[in-house]
Amino acid sequence: MSARFTARETPLEGLFVVSRKTMSDERGFLSRLFCEADLAAFGWQGHLAQLNETGTLRKGTVRGMHFQRPPHAEIKLVTCTRGRILDVAVDIRQHSPTFLRHFAVELSEDNACSLLIPKGFAHGFQALTDDVRMIYAHSEPYAASSEGGLNPEDPALGIDWPLPVVNLSPRDGSHALLSQDYRGVAA
Template sequence: MSGRFEIVQEPMEGLKLLRRKRFGDERGYLSRLFDAEDMSDLGWRGGVFQINETVTKRAGTVRGMHYQHPPFAEAKLVTCLAGRVEDVVVDIRAGSPTFLKHFSVELSDDNALSLLIPEGFAHGFQTRVDDVRMIYAHSAPYRPEAEGGLHPLDPALAIAWPIAIEALSDRDRSHAPLEFDFPGVVL
């Protein structure tokens, strides 16, 4: 590895919280957002099929919890470029010892953290301030027919969103609560 990323924490198998190293001087800094060799060493499989940006205007907005079903399951590298979010992932891998457990962490432009999310996790976030910019690298192409989601307020997930929810899309609100027989995804 080039040393541009430091593993801060591995809270679940395959899930890695990374700190991007910043190289700078009085002018500012350079921070690599993605490096194919480093990501491969960290478990990223394949290439980058998409890089997406989200801009969220209002604090308290929740986006998620999204995933894609196999064979279009995807890994994501998630970074906050401006503002602060509470980033949340839920393990939905069938048979995983952390099945339906979640992990959350604050990502911000100040802390230089990124979350490397493997296939088999649902992902979402809540903006903690106004005017947030996020960037995602995806390991697989988006396929609408493979789209899945969990309700971000599902009591079975017990996600403690840090501030009052001010906005939630109709799409995210429409996900049904989990049932006791939710099988998860088989990768």
């Protein structure tokens, strides 16, 4: 167990809600967002290849559901540093007992939680407030040739977005609905 992080298992194998321990005093606080050695206990493998920040201006906006196929499959650690989001991960691993099931959790600037998403999952979120900021840690660099996505409004995924979906990008909204023969990605 880490001195800086604790993790709660989810019903989807390898997917964890990670809680950060915050140290604070009269000056303010310190919260470690990433530590390769500590997060290895919860499935982080490899190094930190990319660190990205996103800003989402409007409440209700949905981004996702994104993933990278092998050989560029990635582990992600997703953290909300301003506002609130509903963060969603969908298991798309071939032969997984939880194939196409999803898990959703609220991440916010106040709850000091992140979602640690293993390889073989699609990821997306909905902004629950205006002016959301997020930090993404990636174990692999982005590779356009390996990029994939699911339609976040696909009824087959069963995601119950809490707000009406707005500002869905043309790219995210154009992903085809899943067919009966969709087999996911190699784990």
